[in-house]
Amino acid sequence: MxxxxxxxxxxxxxxxxxxxxxxxxxxxxxxxxxxxxxxxxxxxxxxxxxxxxxxxxxxxxxxxxxxxxxxxxxxxxxxxxxxxxxxxxxxxxxxxxxxxxxxxxxxxxxxxxxxxxxxxxxxxxxxxxxxxxxxxxxxxxxxxxxxxxxxxxxxxxxxxxxxxxxxxxxxxxxxxxxxxxxxxxxxxxxxxxxxxxxxxxxxxxxxxxxxxxxxxxxxxxxxxxxxxxxxxxxxxxxxxxxxxxxxxxxxxxxxxxxxxxxxxxxxxxxxxxxxxxxxxxxxxxxxxxxxxxxxxxxxxxxxxxxxxxxxxxxxxxxxxxxxxxxxxxxxxxxxxxxxxxxxxxxxxxxxxxxxxxxxxxxxxxxxxxxxxxxxxxxxxxxxxxxLNSPYYEVTARKLIKSSFTVLANQNVLPVQDLANLKIASVMIGDDRISPFQKMLDKYARVDHFVLGKEASAREMAHLRKTLDNYNLVIAGVVGINLYPSGKYGTTEMQRNTLADFIRDNNVVTVFFGNAYAMKHFENIHRAKGLILAYQNTPLVQELAAQLLFGAFDASGKLPVTIDKRFNLSDGLPLKKNGTLSYTIPEEVGINSVWLSRRIDSLANLGIGNKAYPGCQVLIAKDGNVVFHKCYGYHTYDNEQEVTQENIYDLASLTKVTGPLPALMKLVDEGTVDLDAPFGNYWPAFKGTEKEKLPVRDVFAHQARLPAWIPFWRMALDDEGKLSHEVFSSHPTEHFNVRVSNHLYMNENFKQAILDTIRNAELLPRRRYVYSDLSFHLYPEIISTLTGTPYEKYIKSNFYRPLGASSITYKPYLHFPLGKIIPTETDDFFRNEKLRGFVHDEGAAVLGGVSGNAGLFGTTNDLAKVFQMYLQKGYYGGKRFISEETINEFTRIQFPENKNRRGLVFDKPLIDNSKNSLKDAYPAVSASKNSFGHTGYTGTMAWADPDSGILFIFMSNRVYPTRENSTLYNLNIRTAMHQIIYDSLTP
Structure with a gap:
């Protein structure tokens, strides 16, 4: 040499x-x-x-x-x-x-x-x-x-x-x-x-x-x-x-x-x-x-x-x-x-x-x-x-995520502050909704538009006008050729459209194509946010959408010089913000075939035995959703398949999804004292033996309150039929509380309900009795303490910032009924098939808004709430609740009374790890620090901070009748939950 x-x-x-x-x-x-x-x-x-x-x-x-x-x-x-x-x-x-x-x-x-x-x-x-x-x-x-x-x-x-x-x-x-x-x-x-x-x-x-x-x-x-x-x-x-x-x-x-x-x-x-x-x-x-x-x-x-x-x-x-x-x-x-x-x-x-x-x-x-x-x-x-082993896909996913290069960020990435954003997405260069846009839907409410490579000036002008209604536009640029001829196959329409959008709107651009092609887009560098994704495949699109909302870090650097605006090694770091990511089980060390086979078997066992007409299962590990699958149909007619976009009656999951986050926030702020008398927050209890019940005892279900009261039965006449003084088949000035599709209640009856709760006799001794009564009061308590209507408060402080826009009371006002999973065919009170109206009678007579039931939502949005809990009150770049408060609410309060409960949250049975699978609740392997809740309609959400596991099961087991207890008899939810832990075993 x-x-x-x-x-x-x-x-x-x-x-x-x-x-x-x-x-x-x-x-x-x-x-x-x-x-x-x-x-x-x-x-x-x-x-x-x-x-x-x-x-x-x-x-x-x-x-x-x-x-x-x-x-x-x-x-x-x-x-x-x-x-x-x-x-x-x-x-x-x-x-x-x-x-x-x-x-x-x-x-x-x-x-x-x-x-x-x-x-x-x-x-x-x-x-x-x-x-x-x-x-x-x-x-x-x-x-x-x-x-x-x-x-x-x-x-x-x-x-x-x-x-x-x-x-x-x-x-x-x-x-x-x-x-x-x-x-x-x-x-x-x-x-x-x-x-x-x-x-x-x-x-x-x-x-x-x-x-x-x-x-x-x-x-x-x-x-x-x-x-x-x-x-x-x-x-x-x-x-x-x-x-x-x-x-x-x-x-x-x-x-x-x-x-x-x-x-x-x-x-x-x-x-x-x-x-x-x-x-x-x-x-x-x-x-x-x-x-x-x-x-x-x-x-x-x-x-x-x-x-x-x-x-x-x-x-x-x-x-x-x-x-x-x-x-x-x-x-x-x-x-x-x-x-x-x-x-x-x-x-x-x-x-x-x-x-x-x-x-x-x-x-x-x-x-x-x-x-x-x-x-x-x-x-x-x-x-x-x-050759297509999921373990190989994990490598591809890691490579793609590590390659994304952030070239502009005027404090818009990751996309946060969802409560104040009205978002539109546009695929420039495609004529159909893309995997990128579908993934955006998992994070926030986004309205989608497309503009083909050869769209007319009229189409472009119409879309520009439409986008004036949004304060954030996410623009995906696609249709980029691999090689340089013809300006990498881009059209004048594509280039001009993006330039116009960036000039007139707050735009985050994701460029799906060869880095060199960006030189042909004159003001792309002026976008509020700019991500170079290098390629255009479904997987790249899906991961780019996740990056936008902070699901993982971005650390890519330009391997080439594009022009004077974008130089070799340019690339801004972007840190993840605790939002959910979506991947495959192998990325967290779980065998997808093993997991799917066993979860599928149990889900189909339930359908085969008519425990429910259909269900959904979501599993997340360490903030990664690794399994979200739908089974069966809305009803036993087998006409409408269950999809991830379907909305469920959360039933008692409302307790930990509706009033609970608000109450924890109020504890954080010092507005609510867990050891103060409950009467401090519900003055109607003054002068009764309930006045001095400790808030902690009420939250832990051992305040001697009765389990429930069938309020609607108080409105039966002598013949056992609904009283015309309380109920009507159509709305009027005073019959303005909508109970169901064809039933309205006299607004004055609400006071009778509250009086009944006030006058209910306490149980003889202080022990664990699961009670709905206090939960009927929380919406009004929260409204009074915050000075904001309850629904508005929880939506503006939690659901919208979380991107959980589907979670709502009275979903019939917000969504097509066909999107909502039906519950029971009620043949004794409302006498109709319930779809979009709360199943629980107590919540129903309160107009569908209560702390014990009434919330509806998608499985994915419910997962966001529980992932926030699992991350000690932090999600999507925002601190919702302090870690100290989360820890307090999720610990067992009175183990000496053999009361397994946290504060509102449910907890595993005492000594649950010693039980057989048949007798366990939840999974035998769930840690003592885990927490969650179940719902009467056949729902369950459970989070385990020790293992990072989140398990959500959604079904309408009460369809067509609540008398169906097969879900419990088959122990499907607990068995599924245990399978997740078993999948982690090497």
Missing amino acids: HLHFKFISALCILLLGTVSGLNSMEPPVSREPPFLLLLNDQWVNMQMEGMSLDEKIAQLMMVAVFPRQNEASKNSVIEEIEKYKPGGILVMQGTPVKTARWINEFQEKSVVPLLVAIDGEWGLSMRIDSTMRYPYAQTIGAIQDSTYICQMGRDIALQMKQMGIHVNFAPVADVNTNSQNPVINFRSFGEDKINVSKKAWYLSGCMQHAGVVPVAKHFPGHGDTETDSHKELPVILHPKERIDVVESFPFRYLADQGISGIMSAHLDVPALDPSGTPSSLSKKIIDGYLREEIGYNGFVVTDALNMKGVRTNKGNAELEALKAGNDMVEFVPDLQNAIVSVKQALLSGEITLGEIESKCRRVLALKRWAGLHLYKPADTKNLTNR
Whole structure:
């Protein structure tokens, strides 16, 4: 190695060694390609001894196969394998199982096992459909933590080995310094040579460590070209000094790390070879520059020899490539002629037998290292499922989340202060509601709009006017092409529309596409918030929506310079704010197949036994919703399926969702004293024995209050029918309390209810008795203490800031009835099917607004309330309740009385962990610090701060009658709850 290059190599290692923030996980460094240790292996020697000259030459050839094609194509390849015995095959388009079967058949026909290669820059999906797609290199270039880049390399290796593939023609190690590059571009990790070098090694080194041969491409560097080598020969006009320190820098670093393979590119590089010979065919560049000057002694293979940029006039590119110093040539168009041309060159002395045998030995050693001496055919059983294991998806998710790059943030990200925002979303470049928009719905109430790439000026003007009604517009820009032609495929409409929106509105923009394309959007930098997402897939869209609301951190940095507005390494940090995220069970260490199978079994058991017509199950772990599934129908008619958007009667979950957060806030503020007499807050109790009941005792259900009072029965006449003095079938001036769809109550009857509570006799002794009575009073107490109507108070202080806009009393006023799950067909009081009206009679006679029942909401919105509790009163960047107060309300208050209750919250049975599953409540494994509540209609919510588990079960078990106790008899909720804990066991 020349002294000049020793210095450059040392500088390369020094520079890379000083990079911080990119070293959380790195592959082991071998300093020399590991296959070189096997050059004199017994198996290698045996193969060499048994080969003819033609077979040795053929070992240096790799032919392309196309499993997407028909049997005739396959048979043609088999015939070629049997006749000429090539060293390897390059797999092009196909499906997983068919491709693996073809590979198996080809291997069966080959005397020496074939080296099977593929272009898998973003995994198998680059060539094989129905497989996991990892992010493009430009996306990876934005990531600041190597952990999941390394894991991506391992994943890809494991997937390829399952397919019977041994070589990955990846990663791209080109430094993309030309934004107009028509062939590399997004396939590069970026324009910074150090970043490219490190990322290429994380990926290739971990791939190599997992047993697949990585081949870095395209040496000496394809990053500054404006032509496509598939069509013509690109020219690199830089002087050698520049090539030494930029273009070839990553390859030199990879060589020093011990990468097994490097691919030679088809480039005209006058500074290295002034003859105009393509670099892949140039002895000066391969043997002289790569082998001697840089000192690389690993496996060198050409880029595809069917490309127009390399074909010679004589049609002997294969020979010229081998003479130049390549060990192998790929995508050989005519195998017979290639072998003949090499044999003729041997006769003429252009190439020596020693050179052929040396290359053949290196190819065989590579096969030996890849395990082909113990070849076994690929197992195709469940192959597609195995290649799409959720554990691979976890890697993809982590990579995408780590790549998001925040380029502008005028205090709007993450999106918070939801109570004061009216939000619209617009997809610019699409004509239908996107996964991005659907995910936004999980966080807040958002009105959605779309504007196709070729929308008319009239459509654009109408939408601009509509958006004036919103104070935040979330604009997703899609329809961006990967390559630069035609301004990356963007339209004037797209560019002008976004510019107008940003000028006229408060806009947060998410750009789903190649980073370079942003230069064509004139004032995108003036958006209040700007996130670069790099790609446009459903998963990227969903995760981008989560990032907007603070579900995880953003730490990406621009891997390229876009223009003067957006420079290399730009990127603002964004911290998560405690809002829910949505992922798959494997991301929190739970096996999704195991979990789904067991939860599905219990849910369907309930449906099969008519415990309920349908249900929903939501499971979160550490703030990550990992399971949310719907089962069955609204009713036993099986006409309307349960969906995540359906709204349930929360029943007694109202206690911990409605008055409770308000009461805790009032305790925080010192307005309510837990040890003060209840009469301080309900003056009507003055002069009664209830006056001095401690608030703590009332909240803990041991204040001697009766369990419940059937108030509606007080309004029956002598014949046992509803009194006309109290109830009416239609509203009037005084019959203005709506009880149900066809029943109205005299407003004066409310006082009778309150008087009845006041005069109710206390139970003889102080013990735990679950009582609804005080909860009927809390809405008025809260209104009085806050000076704000109860509903307005809880919505403005809790539901709207939480983004839980579906939680409400009287849902029939706010939602279509078809969206609301029906409860009982009431045949004794209201005499109608209840849908959108509270099931509980006590809450019903209070007009549907009570502290014991009356709230409705979606499962997802209820989860937000409980996740806030689980996070000690913090959610979405806002402190709702102090940690001290949460801790006080969620602890057992009177264990000495064998009262398991917290303050309003329910708690596990005393010594619950000693119970059998049948006798436990809730799950046996739920910690003593866990808390929650159940609802009479068949609902349950339970949070466990020790394990981070949140479990929500929603059903309408009372449909069509409350007499149905099958849900309890089957113990479905407790059994499901226990399954979650069991899923955490290694």
